[in-house]
Amino acid sequence: xxxxRAEIALFVTPALALLVAFVVVPVATAVQMSLYRxxxxxxxxxxxxxRNYVSVLTxxxxxxxxxxxxxxxxxxxxxxxxxxLAIALLLNRKMWGQGLLRTIIFVPYVLAxxxxxxxxxxxxxxxxxxxxxxxxxVGLHGPEQGFLGTPEYALGTVLVVLTWKYLGLAxxxxxxxxxxxPDELYEAAQLxxxxxxxxxxxxxxxxxxxxxxxxxxxxxxxxxxxxxxxxILTGGGPANATTTMATxxxxxxxxxxxxxxxxxxxxxxxxxxxxxxxxYQKFILSRDSKEGGR
Amino acid sequence: MSAVTTPARTSGPxxxxxxxxxxxxxxxxxxxxxxxxxVAVTLGPVLYGVLGGxxxxxxxxxxxxxxxxxxxxxxxxxxxxxxxxxxxxxxNSTIIAVVTTAVVVVFGIMAAYxxxxxxxxxxxxxxxxxxxxxxxxxxxxxxxxxxLITQNYHMGNTWWGVALPQAAFALPMTVVIxxxxxxxxPTELEEAAQLxxxxxxxxxxRILLPLSGPGMVTVGVLAFVGSWNAYLLPLxxxxxxxxxxxxxxxxxxxxxxxxxAGVFAFTTLAMIPALVFFLAMQKRIVxxxxxxxxx
Numbered sequence: 143x144x145x146x147r148a149e150i151a152l153f154v155t156p157a158l159a160l161l162v163a164f165v166v167v168p169v170a171t172a173v174q175m176s177l178y179r180x181x182x183x184x185x186x187x188x189x190x191x192x193r194n195y196v197s198v199l200t201x202x203x204x205x206x207x208x209x210x211x212x213x214x215x216x217x218x219x220x221x222x223x224x225x226x227l228a229i230a231l232l233l234n235r236k237m238w239g240q241g242l243l244r245t246i247i248f249v250p251y252v253l254a255x256x257x258x259x260x261x262x263x264x265x266x267x268x269x270x271x272x273x274x275x276x277x278x279x280v281g282l283h284g285p286e287q288g289f290l291g292t293p294e295y296a297l298g299t300v301l302v303v304l305t306w307k308y309l310g311l312a313x314x315x316x317x318x319x320x321x322x323x324p325d326e327l328y329e330a331a332q333l334x335x336x337x338x339x340x341x342x343x344x345x346x347x348x349x350x351x352x353x354x355x356x357x358x359x360x361x362x363x364x365x366x367x368x369x370x371x372x373x374i375l376t377g378g379g380p381a382n383a384t385t386t387m388a389t390x391x392x393x394x395x396x397x398x399x400x401x402x403x404x405x406x407x408x409x410x411x412x413x414x415x416x417x418x419x420x421x422y423q424k425f426i427l428s429r430d431s432k433e434g435g436r
Numbered sequence: 437m438s439a440v441t442t443p444a445r446t447s448g449p450x451x452x453x454x455x456x457x458x459x460x461x462x463x464x465x466x467x468x469x470x471x472x473x474x475v476a477v478t479l480g481p482v483l484y485g486v487l488g489g490x491x492x493x494x495x496x497x498x499x500x501x502x503x504x505x506x507x508x509x510x511x512x513x514x515x516x517x518x519x520x521x522x523x524x525x526x527x528n529s530t531i532i533a534v535v536t537t538a539v540v541v542v543f544g545i546m547a548a549y550x551x552x553x554x555x556x557x558x559x560x561x562x563x564x565x566x567x568x569x570x571x572x573x574x575x576x577x578x579x580x581x582x583x584l585i586t587q588n589y590h591m592g593n594t595w596w597g598v599a600l601p602q603a604a605f606a607l608p609m610t611v612v613i614x615x616x617x618x619x620x621x622p623t624e625l626e627e628a629a630q631l632x633x634x635x636x637x638x639x640x641x642r643i644l645l646p647l648s649g650p651g652m653v654t655v656g657v658l659a660f661v662g663s664w665n666a667y668l669l670p671l672x673x674x675x676x677x678x679x680x681x682x683x684x685x686x687x688x689x690x691x692x693x694x695x696x697a698g699v700f701a702f703t704t705l706a707m708i709p710a711l712v713f714f715l716a717m718q719k720r721i722v723x724x725x726x727x728x729x730x731x
Contacts, residue, residue, distance in 0.1 A: 150550045161604055165569060249479065249711065253710060253711075254682045257710075263701075308479070314725065370667045394495060
């Protein structure tokens with residue numbers, strides 16, 4: 143018996159030690175930090191209770207950042223769900239070059255967000271960027287400060303670039319879901335005289351439900367943590383028009399050394415993500431288990 | 437309904453097959469047109485960057501949407517030259533990704549083994565520790581991580597200082613993917629090994645490890661790609677010669693903002709390793725992601 147215990151300990155300890163040192167301790171420190179005024183040196187002594195939370199939650203830059211994250215959460219799903227579904231249904235037909243198409247559509251997802259961001263930053267330069275040049279060719283004018291430099295357009299532009307980057311993931315996951323639909327269903331529907339569109343609407347899309355709901359969950363969690371793309375494209379600007387919770391807390395932590403504020407923002411980010419994850423679980427994912435069998 | 441009608445059509449599956457071929461045929465020009473648009477939008481920005489690296493800044497300024505004429509190799513040659521920081525960034529990215537992957541795979545399979553194949557009290561509770569770990573993204577703990585690693589662990593600006601936390605945050609997903617994989621291996625294998633006198637550790641070493649190759653490759657590839665593309669943690673922890681490729685690309689683009697052709701060349705060359713790795717490992721990456729969704 144002791145031998146079995148020792149074996150279990152031997153196998154599990156390295157992973158647990160790593161988790162404790164690099165996940166548990168940092169997360170606990172974030173919570174501790176959030177209760178102190180602390181500039182990063184010496185012990186935390188200046189206990190301020192919940193004052194950091196008050197100042198984060200009443201800071202317009204942060205509350206705007208929460209709104210930006212929510213816009214990205216909803217916008218990503220509204221853009222990528224129909225587009226991804228359309229492309230997946232398209233690619234699910236037997237057609238020439240299908241394998242190559244699947245590879246190509248996945249390329250942006252594999253690139254680092256930073257690399258995609260640097261390329262798009264160049265494309266979106268005002269005047270001499272290729273997007274503005276193409277607009278000028280059809281008689282349109284981009285905004286004077288560029289799409290990323292104009293507060294009204296900046297967040298929408300970030301959303302478009304994110305859609306370009308992450309659409310491939312939706313397509314690949316939906317295609318996998320489509321492969322799970324038995325061929326007999328299509329054949330039966332066709333024998334009954336259903337059109338292609340009827341087959342998609344009545345059979346394929348409903349059967350893809352679980353895949354779409356899980357993809358939506360992943361997309362939501364990713365949008366709430368958004369950092370890299372915003373940091374590269376706009377740095378959170380112009381005039382905080384694209385700040386996210388993550389860029390806010392990194393800014394407070396590294397540039398201003400306001401570790402208490404950064405800690406409070408981390409905890410708020412975690413709580414928002416947790417609440418949305420639980421709500422999604424309860425109201426959307428739970429359908430899958432109710433429908434049973436899958 | 438159709439199950440009733442099908443046998444009546446005595447030719448059996450034949451009409452279904454031909455019906456399928458006409459409805460799902462690839463002959464529709466509209467489908468190809470849409471596919472072409474999708475390809476153009478997807479690859480356009482990438483190709484523009486690749487071609488931009490072959491142009492001069494004068495060419496780029498004169499006609500941003502044009503093709504290289506003449507083709508100029510200088511920007512690419514400059515990035516790849518011996519004095520360029522590119523190779524240093526490449527080396528750092530490679531070492532950090534390899535260490536991250538090795539730690540994730542080794543620690544992950546070790547932890548998944550007793551969780552999958554030992555019977556003991558508290559097994560599910562122990563597994564829950566890893567499941568709960570899924571809820572904590574590195575972003576939430578990024579500032580304390582930065583302080584702890586630089587001040588307490590004394591690993592600031594080192595390969596380990598980035599690789600170990602990356603591995604730690606990748607471990608929960610790894611264990612969650614590997615455990616059902618190990619559980620699926622038949623128990624007869626274990627019984628046979630016991631009859632042959634192998635201990636549980638011997639079984640792990642000689643039978644389970646070789647059999648779980650595909651599962652380990654899948655989680656390994658995901659960990660490698662995640663590390664290779666990571667930005668936030670290296671941004672806070674690495675400076676100067678220790679920087680990784682994503683940091684190098686971002687810094688090159690802000691430091692040489694006037695040299696657009698150089699930025700395109702640098703960015704393109706930084707894309708290549710990830711793309712080659714992706715093409716080689718495409719099946720594994722896609723399977724891993726799909727496995728994660730099916731959960």
